[in-house]
Amino acid sequence: MYYTEYETEPRDKRMKRKWKGVKEVLLAAERASGEFQARLRDLGACARDFKDWDDYARIPPLRRRDIVKWQQEHGIGWFLAARSGELSRIYRSPGPIYAPEGRGPDYWAWSEGFFAAGFRPGDLAQMTFSYHMAPAGLMFEEPLRDIGCAVIPAGPDNTEKQIEFLAELPVNAFVGMASHLKAIGEKARAMGLDPLEDFHLEKAYVAAEPLPESLRAEVEEMFGISVRQGYGTADVGCIAYECRELGGMHLSNYRHVEICDPVTGLPVPDGEVGEVVVTPFFTDYPLVRLATGDLSSMDLSRCACGRTARKLSGWKGRADDMV
Numbered sequence: 001m002y003y004t005e006y007e008t009e010p011r012d013k014r015m016k017r018k019w020k021g022v023k024e025v026l027l028a029a030e031r032a033s034g035e036f037q038a039r040l041r042d043l044g045a046c047a048r049d050f051k052d053w054d055d056y057a058r059i060p061p062l063r064r065r066d067i068v069k070w071q072q073e074h075g076i077g078w079f080l081a082a083r084s085g086e087l088s089r090i091y092r093s094p095g096p097i098y099a100p101e102g103r104g105p106d107y108w109a110w111s112e113g114f115f116a117a118g119f120r121p122g123d124l125a126q127m128t129f130s131y132h133m134a135p136a137g138l139m140f141e142e143p144l145r146d147i148g149c150a151v152i153p154a155g156p157d158n159t160e161k162q163i164e165f166l167a168e169l170p171v172n173a174f175v176g177m178a179s180h181l182k183a184i185g186e187k188a189r190a191m192g193l194d195p196l197e198d199f200h201l202e203k204a205y206v207a208a209e210p211l212p213e214s215l216r217a218e219v220e221e222m223f224g225i226s227v228r229q230g231y232g233t234a235d236v237g238c239i240a241y242e243c244r245e246l247g248g249m250h251l252s253n254y255r256h257v258e259i260c261d262p263v264t265g266l267p268v269p270d271g272e273v274g275e276v277v278v279t280p281f282f283t284d285y286p287l288v289r290l291a292t293g294d295l296s297s298m299d300l301s302r303c304a305c306g307r308t309a310r311k312l313s314g315w316k317g318r319a320d321d322m323v
């Protein structure tokens with residue numbers, strides 16, 4: 001089962017659709033983003049000069065540290081193609097960096113990832129990401145509501161309260177960090193509870209930290225659940241997500257993702273390790289080729305789940321360590 005038809009579309013159709021998304025971002029950025037206008041001036045180019053993916057890959061990536069610096073120098077409006085009041089929310093993440101959220105449906109694009117992880121209408125999910133200032137709590141809650149799940153906005157603190165919710169309510173899904181879920185299970189055991197018998201969890205969606213297979217196995221066994229992870233950032237939301245088959249993370253259908261040389265910013269050959277560079281199809285906060293600082297590689301093999309999107313073969317460190 002799939003959440004949308006995009007998940008199984010042929011690659012050429014997908015790339016045409018993504019090119020349309022990228023072109024809209026380019027035009028919005030050229031029209032309104034002082035940051036992108038500066039990059040175009042450096043290239044001596046205009047948005048219409050970029051005719052294909054090879055042209056697109058010549059645009060130098062945008063670095064997060066530069067966003068931090070330029071937000072302080074120019075204000076957030078310098079990056080926006082909408083007025084601040086036309087956005088949905090503005091978050092602040094460590095950096096410090098402001099992360100605007102526009103008003104489009106499934107803005108952070110996590111819905112397909114949750115669905116691939118087995119989240120379904122009628123699930124009751126305990127949300128343990130923070131709802132305060134940074135985007136994670138709301139970013140991960142909205143797709144759950146989109147799918148038709150109910151959500152307990154538990155936030156990240158107070159392990160004993162988390163255990164109370166799990167024991168007293170029919171919570172069958174957990175959303176948060178795998179290390180946090182492990183700590184909850186350990187505390188529950190110390191309190192004389194058995195996470196297998198006393199809780200009703202069936203699945204967990206985890207993100208925001210590397211997930212070693214040993215940790216996944218430990219948490220799955222502790223609660224008798226399946227654990228699937230999503231990969232993304234506070235600026236762009238979902239970049240890739242796991243399906244039931246594991247073995248990497250399918251690329252989001254709503255972002256253009258490249259694996260690039262961290263020094264030149266140019267794409268590396270398929271299968272080689274490089275920096276994840278992502279373009280979300282945001283037209284109110286256009287981010288053209290945002291360098292994430294994370295290393296991964298592209299896996300072109302066909303997945304048994306039937307999704308046709310390529311996979312990132314896991315998180316392989318930070319680009320700073322490669323340069």
Ligand SMILES: [Zn+2]
Nearest residue numbers: 243245303305
């Ligand atoms: Zn798959």
